[in-house]
Amino acid sequence: MYNLKDLKSYTKSYKKSVENPEAFWDAIAKANFVWKRPWSRVLEWDFSLPKISWFEGAQLNITENCIDRHLEQNGNKTAILFEPNNPNESSEAITYTDLHKRVNQFANVLKSKGIQKGDRVCVYLPMIPELAIAVLACARIGAIHSVVFAGFSANALASRINDCDCKLLITSDGGYRGAKTIDLKSIVDTALLDCAGIEAVLVAKRIHTDISMVSGRDFWLQPLLESASAICEATVMDAEDPLFILYTSGSTGQPKGMVHTTAGYMVYSAYTFKNIFQYEPEDIYWCTADIGWITGHSYIVYGPLLNGATTLMFEGVPSYPDYGRFWSIVEKHKVSQFYTAPTAIRALAKQGLDLVSPYDLSSLKVLGTVGEPINEEAWHWYNDHIGKRKCPIVDTWWQTETGGIMISPIPKSFDGKPTFATLPFVGIQPALMDEKGEEIEGNSVEGRLCIKFPWPSMARTIWGNHQRYKETYFSAYDQSYFTGDGALRDENGHYRITGRVDDVIIVSGHNLGTAPIEDAINEHPKVAESAIVGYPHDIKGSALYGYITLKNSDDTNAAALKVEINQLISKHIGPIAKLDKIQFTSGLPKTRSGKIMRRILRKIASKDTSNLGDISTLLNPEVVETIMKNSL
Ligand code: WT7
Numbered sequence: 001m002y003n004l005k006d007l008k009s010y011t012k013s014y015k016k017s018v019e020n021p022e023a024f025w026d027a028i029a030k031a032n033f034v035w036k037r038p039w040s041r042v043l044e045w046d047f048s049l050p051k052i053s054w055f056e057g058a059q060l061n062i063t064e065n066c067i068d069r070h071l072e073q074n075g076n077k078t079a080i081l082f083e084p085n086n087p088n089e090s091s092e093a094i095t096y097t098d099l100h101k102r103v104n105q106f107a108n109v110l111k112s113k114g115i116q117k118g119d120r121v122c123v124y125l126p127m128i129p130e131l132a133i134a135v136l137a138c139a140r141i142g143a144i145h146s147v148v149f150a151g152f153s154a155n156a157l158a159s160r161i162n163d164c165d166c167k168l169l170i171t172s173d174g175g176y177r178g179a180k181t182i183d184l185k186s187i188v189d190t191a192l193l194d195c196a197g198i199e200a201v202l203v204a205k206r207i208h209t210d211i212s213m214v215s216g217r218d219f220w221l222q223p224l225l226e227s228a229s230a231i232c233e234a235t236v237m238d239a240e241d242p243l244f245i246l247y248t249s250g251s252t253g254q255p256k257g258m259v260h261t262t263a264g265y266m267v268y269s270a271y272t273f274k275n276i277f278q279y280e281p282e283d284i285y286w287c288t289a290d291i292g293w294i295t296g297h298s299y300i301v302y303g304p305l306l307n308g309a310t311t312l313m314f315e316g317v318p319s320y321p322d323y324g325r326f327w328s329i330v331e332k333h334k335v336s337q338f339y340t341a342p343t344a345i346r347a348l349a350k351q352g353l354d355l356v357s358p359y360d361l362s363s364l365k366v367l368g369t370v371g372e373p374i375n376e377e378a379w380h381w382y383n384d385h386i387g388k389r390k391c392p393i394v395d396t397w398w399q400t401e402t403g404g405i406m407i408s409p410i411p412k413s414f415d416g417k418p419t420f421a422t423l424p425f426v427g428i429q430p431a432l433m434d435e436k437g438e439e440i441e442g443n444s445v446e447g448r449l450c451i452k453f454p455w456p457s458m459a460r461t462i463w464g465n466h467q468r469y470k471e472t473y474f475s476a477y478d479q480s481y482f483t484g485d486g487a488l489r490d491e492n493g494h495y496r497i498t499g500r501v502d503d504v505i506i507v508s509g510h511n512l513g514t515a516p517i518e519d520a521i522n523e524h525p526k527v528a529e530s531a532i533v534g535y536p537h538d539i540k541g542s543a544l545y546g547y548i549t550l551k552n553s554d555d556t557n558a559a560a561l562k563v564e565i566n567q568l569i570s571k572h573i574g575p576i577a578k579l580d581k582i583q584f585t586s587g588l589p590k591t592r593s594g595k596i597m598r599r600i601l602r603k604i605a606s607k608d609t610s611n612l613g614d615i616s617t618l619l620n621p622e623v624v625e626t627i628m629k630n631s632l
């Protein structure tokens with residue numbers, strides 16, 4: 001599976017993947033996986049319907065590829081390395097043999113509760129081994145997992161359970177997050193008041209507190225697992241049978257249940273993992289995401305296990321017991337690949353080097369980021385202080401919908417450069433479109449990012465609403481998947497993601513991306529983080545409003561800082577991008593996955609606060625009030 005080892009091999013593979021995609025993916029799928037029946041056709045597609053089908057006719061089970069086939073040679077190798085929230089609790093190494101047993105037992109428990117192929121199972125668990133095992137147990141018997149991030153509220157959980165008619169829910173008595181314990185079961189109980197379809201709830205023990213169990217509905221997981229058989233034959237799945245549903249929020253409306261199917265997702269998540277992280281058999285790989293997000297699905301569970309890798313699963317948070325925790329884990333487990341989000345890097349950089357320097361980070365080989373554009377300053381901090389300028393940084397651009405990484409540097413093939421996701425992965429055919437819907441050819445251009453050709457792990461539909469899938473992704477541009485992002489292609493053909501196109505602000509007729517302005521501001525040594533939004537302006541159409549958090553919130557010379565910040569913007573982008581209003585604030589409203597909620601900031605800046613929408617799912621809803629109070 002490892003064939004992108006230098007620029008020449010990338011260039012050759014890329015060329016083949018575009019000129020003859022079917023032959024390209026056919027060879028990768030044949031050489032690297034176990035199939036119960038081969039496919040009759042590699043790809044069939046029509047973006048106007050839209051219909052996408054990969055490896056039609058093939059039969060397989062993804063868990064045999066993730067687990068069983070590694071047993072003979074690597075049964076004693078650690079598959080999942082669990083690092084608990086509390087550093088004084090010992091970590092747990094789950095070998096491939098252990099994992100096989102635990103997944104099969106769990107699958108048999110699901111069966112004993114009436115779960116069959118095609119049934120939807122909701123998983124609402126903290127980052128404990130049972131979460132990964134539950135996901136795999138569903139896949140073992142062909143049940144469709146729908147993991148809901150355990151930070152979501154009862155309402156959010158209930159709407160996701162109901163949207164796809166889940167029959168069974170897997171949860172725990174609670175979870176640890178830093179100094180806090182989270183009482184998951186009472187959230188579940190509230191949610192289930194509105195979920196008539198749930199027939200059984202399996203409850204894992206983690207925090208060992210007293211919780212209420214509803215008789216006949218709720219079952220402790222442990223005793224059921226102990227009495228379950230450790231043999232569960234893998235259900236034979238068709239290539240296009242759904243593997244999972246994962247909800248992602250849209251710019252409007254209810255969350256969308258993105259449906260990923262079996263064979264294509266398997267091939268693409270495995271192949272990208274191997275080549276982008278340059279995984280070698282002795283490596284310890286760590287992605288800090290939660291399995292509740294696509295990053296965790298593809299690059300904690302499936303991608304690594306498909307490669308027989310050791311994947312570290314961390315229960316806690318970067319700030320507990322102190323902001324050195326990530327680096328202490330890297331040292332403790334000799335982590336080779338480390339994959340995190342820019343928001344985490346910025347938070348850690350803000351803490352200073354005293355929390356980095358005590359740790360030996362020499363095991364690191366590749367660093368990754370995902371989730372949002374990484375600003376120049378954070379990129380350099382990561383490169384200088386974590387990678388010690390010897391680890392390639394892979395700034396990986398992709399989406400819940402894409403299933404796997406789409407645009408990213410590939411170590412050894414080509415380097416990254418700050419704020420650039422660089423080049424498409426093999427098989428990915430990006431295009432930039434103008435407002436008229438025409439493709440913009442050539443280099444040094446900017447437009448809306450589309451993908452012109454199917455790739456194996458693309459979401460196939462929105463659960464229960466194919467029409468919305470078509471409208472959201474395939475209607476803006478003819479025969480192209482629209483990502484919702486803007487991007488520029490530089491003089492070398494490298495891509496820089498400029499942010500969601502709904503964040504583009506047109507000031508005096510000039511299109512300004514928020515990301516480059518924020519980059520410029522973040523260069524100021526006193527700035528921790530910033531978010532730019534547009535607000536209506538009589539003369540310019542829109543003007544720019546900047547919300548800025550400082551590293552040291554006691555900084556008093558606000559007037560001087562504002563001047564300096566606008567000078568920086570002028571320098572990096574031009575006077576047109578200068579901010580009309582600057583509000584210093586102690587925090588920015590963020591989603592649980594760490595994205596800044598610009599929608600809320602936009603409303604406050606526009607003095608349109610009558611309906612801020614649902615802010616209860618924010619990480620820090622309290623900052624909204626403060627920002628409103630001090631609004632300019
Ligand atoms: C959106 C997708 C894919 C896993 C996590 C997010 C933004 C993601 C990058 C990056 C710039 C990025 C895009 C994209 N995004 N990675 N490396 N550089 N922007 O998944 O929640 O589905 O969000 O995140 O705007 O469309 P998601």
